Amino acid sequence: MALTILSIIGIIFTTAGTLSASSISAGPIKIVTSFSILKDFVQKITEGNDAVQIDSIVPLESDPHTYQPTPKDSIALAQADIIFINGLDFEKSIEKMIMSAGFTGKVCRTSDGITPRTEPLDPHLWHDINNAKVYVINITKFLSEHDPTNRCLYKKNEKKFLEQLDLLDRWIRKQFERIPENQRLVVTTHDAFWYFGKAYNIQFLAPVGISTDTEASAQKVATLIDLIKSKNIKAIFVENLASPRLLQQIAEETGLTLQGILYADSLSTTTGPAATYEEMMRHNVTTILQAWEKAAKCQKQ
Numbered sequence: 001m002a003l004t005i006l007s008i009i010g011i012i013f014t015t016a017g018t019l020s021a022s023s024i025s026a027g028p029i030k031i032v033t034s035f036s037i038l039k040d041f042v043q044k045i046t047e048g049n050d051a052v053q054i055d056s057i058v059p060l061e062s063d064p065h066t067y068q069p070t071p072k073d074s075i076a077l078a079q080a081d082i083i084f085i086n087g088l089d090f091e092k093s094i095e096k097m098i099m100s101a102g103f104t105g106k107v108c109r110t111s112d113g114i115t116p117r118t119e120p121l122d123p124h125l126w127h128d129i130n131n132a133k134v135y136v137i138n139i140t141k142f143l144s145e146h147d148p149t150n151r152c153l154y155k156k157n158e159k160k161f162l163e164q165l166d167l168l169d170r171w172i173r174k175q176f177e178r179i180p181e182n183q184r185l186v187v188t189t190h191d192a193f194w195y196f197g198k199a200y201n202i203q204f205l206a207p208v209g210i211s212t213d214t215e216a217s218a219q220k221v222a223t224l225i226d227l228i229k230s231k232n233i234k235a236i237f238v239e240n241l242a243s244p245r246l247l248q249q250i251a252e253e254t255g256l257t258l259q260g261i262l263y264a265d266s267l268s269t270t271t272g273p274a275a276t277y278e279e280m281m282r283h284n285v286t287t288i289l290q291a292w293e294k295a296a297k298c299q300k301q
């Protein structure tokens with residue numbers, strides 16, 4: 001079903017729950033995801049099916065908020081059999097390109113069915129494992145509708161992955177158990193961890209808002225510095241996609257040292273600490289815990 005004509009012929013966005021079945025033509029199924037976390041989810045569900053080719057438009061360690069698709073991306077989108085996006089304005093430039101690339105198939109908005117935070121509209125739903133499970137269910141349903149021959153394989157992989165996610169959630173809860181809730185405060189680059197914070201009772205503060213395409217205002221930075229001082233926050237991190245400059249300045253103003261890197265909107269390369277969704281979650285949890293425990297130790301001395 002690869003397409004070469006670059007024209008708008010009527011793109012159809014649909015929820016995973018309202019699809020009508022359609023089949024894929026012979027040859028490898030070309031799957032395109034907007035960013036790396038979705039690629040990891042799709043890889044988990046299609047594991048064992050060698051007849052799929054999965055590509056992510058936004059490369060590893062690149063920022064989906066600000067990514068500008070290239071002509072090569074336009075070709076990849078036009079030739080795709082299936083496209084998975086997050087939605088909720090997370091990858092606006094890619095959505096625009098899907099419209100102009102001549103893709104005539106269906107796009108799965110993997111966040112469909114989850115009630116998002118709306119004030120402000122927050123697309124970072126995957127940081128709550130319960131939401132990640134909905135993504136996985138949506139992806140499986142969509143793939144099964146489009147490639148019914150492999151429905152059983154996808155269902156089996158879905159079951160295995162959902163169980164892994166449940167285990168991961170239990171592990172995270174266990175890790176945070178020993179930290180009193182009033183001490184669960186974290187400063188990071190942008191407002192990407194609200195869902196993570198809600199799931200595990202952690203308050204995240206950031207100088208930059210939901211999208212990294214806006215700059216932090218001087219007022220917001222000053223308020224944050226006051227909060228760090230008044231609440232005695234020690235856990236301050238930079239994110240993998242952001243320049244450390246602003247957080248470095250905030251750390252200097254408050255007498256703190258940056259405590260490591262958190263992964264929010266992109267996985268790391270395969271040699272990094274967050275090459276899969278599960279590794280990203282474990283890395284973020286461990287990095288935050290280490291900073292809290294180090295701070296607690298210092299206070300006792």
Ligand SMILES: [Zn+2]
Binds near residue numbers: 124192210211212
């Ligand atoms: Zn983000």
